[in-house]
């Protein structure tokens with residue numbers, strides 16, 4: 001076998017291996033053998049079991065770095081953390097959180113930070129040995145792989161499949177970490193004495209191109225030594241096993257002739273299975289050639305009012321589920337939100353909310369002011385990340401209640417998703433103790449989905465406030481699904497509520513926009529649900545509200561064009577048997593509209609248009625384009641996870657459902673349209689055409705589309721190449 005090697009001094013050695021395979025026994029014996037040779041040795045156990053140094057100290061090291069980190073207020077006295085064991089070996093144990101809570105990997109990261117602060121400079125020791133659990137090679141357990149920590153990596157394995165599997169995983173971690181750097185010394189084969197075990201380890205060693213440095217035979221003297229809390233090197237200095245350890249360090253750890261080191265060449269799991277278990281993998285395709293996995297869509301368990309999210313179905317283009325949930329819940333202005341997360345996440349979300357409040361132009365009088373809801377966060381710090389943050393969360397809940405809050409939502413970021421904090425249990429316990437609604441929203445940051453999954457989770461959580469009322473207020477409605485981050489939310493609400501008030505219809509709850517606990521609680525008193533848009537979330541949540549409150553769902557989304565608005569008013573007037581009022585309202589606005597559209601049509605009539613959307617429903621654009629007398633020569637949706645493809649009316653022209661930017665450029669060349677309306681930026685040089693953007697959140701009402709039409713007319717009135725007239 002030919003190996004590429006790297007020369008260089010060795011002083012810091014990371015020993016990786018599966019838990020229970022004997023890596024602590026082996027690393028402790030290596031440390032003991034080095035100390036016997038007169039070297040100064042620092043031995044660091046990086047396993048939450050914190051028993052790596054037991055045989056060096058003669059007892060368990062009870063002062064782990066993570067315990068110190070958990071309990072110390074002023075972290076300056078580190079003296080208990082380093083204990084001196086066999087032959088002067090300095091012993092440190094990283095330790096870890098309780099099983100089932102916190103994050104052990106994060107604990108290792110913190111340990112190394114503290115070691116830095118302790119100035120346990122490894123250069124003060126001839127050798128530093130890290131004994132690292134290798135079952136999981138997450139960011140934390142990979143710290144000893146980092147440059148500056150280990151210059152030699154040894155892998156301990158037996159011939160058992162799971163041990164070889166873990167060894168291969170460690171190689172994968174090293175490969176992902178620094179694939180091109182040669183730092184692996186080889187394999188320490190710790191035999192369990194199984195049949196064909198030698199052959200299994202040999203095959204693995206050849207397959208991953210690593211040498212077997214030593215075979216440690218199965219021997220009773222390891223157990224005997226451990227019973228006396230000693231290493232074999234200390235307890236049986238003349239044994240064959242001790243000779244093996246002495247040989248290992250003299251042959252391979254010599255500072256004069258350092259051991260050759262190699263790159264990691266991990267096997268694919270199926271290759272490993274074939275090699276060790278003899279599985280037939282003839283039909284197997286390497287993952288890099290497989291088609292992408294189709295994740296299951298987000299599902300909602302509507303029975304108990306909680307949302308069950310799955311792996312994100314869509315890229316988190318507009319933010320994480322944490323941000324989405326907070327964005328909608330912040331609209332219940334007298335409720336309090338506790339964001340269970342580090343300060344950075346809370347900061348990002350509060351900026352998003354304040355800037356959207358400032359963008360909402362009809363709210364601009366409040367420019368620069370904080371939104372009025374109560375928003376606090378637990379400020380998860382390093383300790384909470386390692387040990388879990390439930391205690392910190394409880395303290396924050398109490399603080400929130402003490403400051404007068406009577407309805408609390410707890411929204412979890414990514415970090416509690418990793419530490420496994422049980423916010424549902426915590427909310428239930430604190431709710432009982434404090435006698436107020438405390439509602440958990442376990443979105444776990446991006447872990448449970450994208451911004452829209454968070455919006456849905458926020459909606460579900462707020463529905464837990466709804467009370468069942470006996471009667472209905474016939475002229476009272478709920479608006480559902482207003483786009484709270486848009487710049488025209490308030491303007492659109494003002495426009496439509498003006499029409500509704502003319503029709504003697506009262507908006508009793510905006511679900512969820514600028515609303516209150518009381519309005520949400522009394523939703524079941526309202527007779528009708530008015531969905532703001534026809535997108536999936538709005539329709540789905542309207543249905544859920546209807547099931548919960550018994551309120552009817554109105555069959556139209558908010559209207560954007562004149563004709564849509566006429567139909568919306570007529571159907572509402574029919575529903576409430578106020579046709580006269582409806583007709584009068586339409587007639588008043590029609591006069592103004594006709595005047596305006598006549599002026600616009602001077603510029604738009606007869607013009608030829610291509611329409612292309614990367615997501616939003618374009619039915620209103622088709623109607624608006626026709627209302628101002630233009631001809632549609634192509635309309636299509638680009639394929640995207642955000643495309644709304646299911647809203648087309650049957651009477652629409654055939655819309656291309658898998659339109660592509662390339663096809664759009666081809667159509668522009670072929671048909672030379674007067675105008676392209678799209679949601680994406682066009683390459684002006686490539687397109688050489690006038691184009692205008694389709695707004696994601698259009699204005700509503702009789703004159704809603706008119707503002708877009710005026711804009712299109714102004715683009716048409718300029719020359720093609722005059723860039724400033726286009727939306728470039």
Ligand code: SF4
Nearest residue numbers: 320322345413414445
């Ligand atoms: S994705 Fe996670 S880390 Fe980023 S802001 Fe959201 S909760 Fe915080």
